[in-house]
Amino acid sequence: MRKEANILFVGVGGQGTISASNLLSAALIELGYDVKMSEVHGMAQRGGSVSTQVRYGEKVYSPLIEKGTADYIMSFEKSESLRWIGFLKEEGKVISSLHEIRPYLVNVGKEVYPENSLSELKEKGIDVISLDAQEKAIALGNGKAANMILLGILAKELGLSQELLERLIKQYFKPQLQEVNLKALNEGYLYDETHSASLTL
Secondary structure, eight states: SSSSSEEEEEEESSHHHHHHHHHHHHHHHHHTOOEEEEEEESSSTTOOOOEEEEEEEEEOOOOOTTTTOEEEEEEHHHHHHHHHGEEEEEEEEEEEEOOOOOOOHHHHSSOOTTHHHHHHHHHHHHHHEEHHHHHHHHHHHHHGHHHHHHHHHHHHHOOHHHHHHHHHHHHHHHHHHHHHHHHHHHHHOOOOOOGGGGGGO
């Protein structure tokens, strides 16, 4: 189990960014780590950018991740990873869904969507795990469970027990949502990073 890390969760309102970070924080607290979490809401109800910062270790003094210090950026929407990349440390890693949610200004032609955002990051030498988490979640029965697939990948990276997260899902999630989220979490733990190379970024 990794003893300390700074993790930045980024996405768009309604993608479960905060739910995933809350579940991770609960697991880390149960393991005895000092955990600090902060939330930044954009226009979340209108599909705006949402970010959550989770820091854990033996002792954490500030909830805020400074630029260039994040060990992981977990992005639920692929262009958000590019928006927040300045926070990633040099040897950090991006875990991103290939899912696209185009902002209003893009749809009306006032902004251009960064189609190749993840490819650009890889070309710069940044370590990127990418997959269509929503497509996988839809196949499991609920597209909103994409956040648990990504969380499973991150938790495996951290060396966090799958059994602990499964128990917390059963503890905190509504009964009707438990099965699909447990399956999604398992999908993340089973995910083979080498498959991401064949996906279109």
